[in-house]
Amino acid sequence: PPINIPENSNGPFPLKMVTIRSSEDKIKKIIYRITGPGANEDPVGLFTMDKDTGDLFVHRRLDREEQGHYTLLAHADVEDPMEIIINVIDMNDNKPIFEQTSYVAEVAESSPKGTTVIQVKATDADEPGNDNSILKYMILSQEPKLPSDSMFAINSFNGAIMVEGVGLDREKYPEYTLEIQAADTKGEGLTGKTKVTLNVTDSNDNPPVFTASTYQGSVDENAVGVQVVKMSVTDEDEPNTPAWNANFKIIRGDPDKLFSIETGSNKQEGIIKTAKRLDFETNRTHTLEVIVENDVPFTIPLTNSTATVVVTVNDVNEPPIFKEKEMTVQKREDLSVDSVIMNSEAEDPDFARENPVKYKIIDDPENWLKVDEDSGLVKVKSLMDRESPNVTDNKYTVLLGAYDNGRWKEREIVAGQTLGLRSFQASVVATSPAWGLLPQVLQLPQAPLPPSLSSFSWSFFLMFPSLGTAISTTTAFLCSLSTTTMSGLFAITILAVWIWKSHRIFALSFSTTFGGVSHFDLGDSSLYSAHIFLYIIPAT
Structure with a gap:
């Protein structure tokens, strides 16, 4: 059987381990010897055998960690050699050694209980x-011992260190040493x-908090992009981290998006500005509710901080506002002095100032x-001249201003001049036989045409909107003109001008006089208002 010998034996050496005997040694002289590693091979001389008695000796202390087993061959003269196995029995002569002297x-x-932080490992050179x-781990000490002395635990078998206690707070205890x-x-x-050093890292476990519950600001009406108020917050989390940076949002009081809010460069300020024009006359005070958040969500249940912002709108003297920005009136050029052109109306939006x-x-x-100056009534000051x-284009433009306390508001008045008079012959032919209208000859008053139109031929369509129940639709009549002078009067006034398929189209009103009665007789004694749509076609 194997020979077991404890390591680290203190001797005395040589120390007899066992005796090997041949069954023939009673009848004859036997010579004993050993061979193999530890005998005649390295380490040579560690083991010896008495040649006469067969006693096996070890000559120095064995170390299992250096070599745990030896195999030798024992020889007895000419007999077959016998294998000898020597086992070095382990003794607890090695202490555990950690892989690192410190971690x-x-x-x-915000780590919950049971969170693994790090795993340490030690080894033992024994068998x-x-x-x-076989090792067991334990925590000998924790510094600081706050908020309790058992903030961490260790798995005694594998060396895993875990969070055990509640209350890790970087702001109070940023580091632990185990x-x-x-x-x-x-x-x-x-x-x-x-030694294990644990650095407590920041989590978003502290909300940003406004330094005041209410902020006051004021701004002039109509000012856009102007700073109204600056709001400050504090946050106990680590500065310049996502858990510390503040973001602001208006959550109530601004349905029309009149204000904007942004974070200041130091990440702890909210700056409110006007995004649109404010109107003192519409709303003199705006009450906003603002909430502040961080770049990242809270890691524990927390309540967001809010603040109220009261914005006072300062009244600014605004210029009066005309009811119509531009007004076109149609008047004859021969209106007498002091004739009324129009009544201009403007209102002061600053009703509180009166x-x-x-x-x-x-x-x-x-x-x-x-x-x-007071009523805005515009009159003729001196005789007008279309030429x-x-x-x-028969238009004369005047710029009119309204003001209060020196603030101006301007508008244009476009006066349409009366078309000059000229002789024409007009033959009117009904296109609707149902009316029974006979051809009429109309005399137009004398006046020159504008020089720019002198090279054009003319065609007219007379449009007659029905005023009674007998005629329910508008009927068109073609009227061609010549320069032959006939009897009768036909007055034309320009009402408006359009562009249609590159042609200028004039809308005109007219009146006629036959037998001293001003109307257009369609044969049934009914009176109709009439417009002429003039198509100006280049002469061929």
């Missing part, structure tokens, strides 16, 4: 699988130690018009 790890302050090499021990012989034997509105002519190239170089 550093991080643990998030694997027995008590001399002393860890590994012991063999079921934790009662030799020991080894190491400022009177005044009127003034700002630009009147020919000085033809005047305006009553004036300031009349373009």
Whole structure:
């Protein structure tokens, strides 16, 4: 059987281990010897055998960690050699050694109980699988011992360190130092130690909080992009991290998106500005509710901080506003002085100020018009002339201003001049036989045509909207003109001008006089208003 010898024996050496005897040594002289590693091979001389007695000796202390087994051959003269197996029995002569003399790890302050932070490992050089090499781990100490002295636990078999206590708080205890021990012989034997440093990292476990519950600001009406108020917050999380950076949002009081809010460069300020024009007359005060959040969500249940912002709108003296930005009126050029052109109306939006509105002519190239300062009534100041170089396309433009306390608002007045008079012969032929209208000859008053139109031929369509129940639709009549002078009067006034398929189209009103009665006789004594749509076609 194998020979077992404990390691680290203190001797005395040479130490007899066993005696090997041949069954022939009683009848004859036997010579004994050994061969193999530890005998005649390296390490030579570790084992010897007495040649006469067969006693096997070891000559020095054995170390199982250096070599745990030896195999020798015992020889007895000419007999076949016998195998000798020597087992070095393990003794607990090695203490556990950690793979690192110190460890550093991080643990998030929001980590729940049972979270593994780091695993430490120690080894023991003694024989694997027995008590001399089986280790148990434990935490010897924790610094600081707050908020409790058992903030961490360690798995005694594998060295995994876990969160055990509640209350990790980077802002109060940013670092912990643990002393860890590994012991063999079921934790009662030799020991080894190491240090573990745990850095507590920040989590978003603190909400940003406004420094005031209410903020006041003011801004002039109509100002856009102007700072109204700056709001400050504080946050106990680590500065300049997503858990510390603040974001602001208006959650109530701004349905029309009149305001904008942004985060200041230091990430702890909310800046409210006007996004649209504010109107003092519509709303003098705006009450906003603002909420603040971080870049990342909270890691524990927390309540968002809110603040109220009261914005006061300052009144600014605004200019009066005309009811119509531009107004076109149609008047004859031969209107007498003091004839009424129009009544201009402007209102002051600053109703709280009760400022009177005044009127003034700002630009009147020919000085033809005047305006009553208080009423806005525009009248003829001097006789008008359609042939004036300031009349373009039969239009003359005047700029009228309204003001209060020096604030101006301007508008244009476009005066349509009466078309000059000229002789024409007009033959009117009904296109609807049901009317029974006979051809009529109409005399147009004398007046020159504008020079720019002198090279065109003319065609007219007379449109007669029905005023009675007998005629329910509008009927068109073709009227061609010549320069032959006939009896009768036909007055034409330009009402409007359109562009249609590159042709200018004039809308005109007219009146006729036959036998001293001003109307257009269709044969049934009914009176109709009439317009002429003039198509200007280049002459061929």
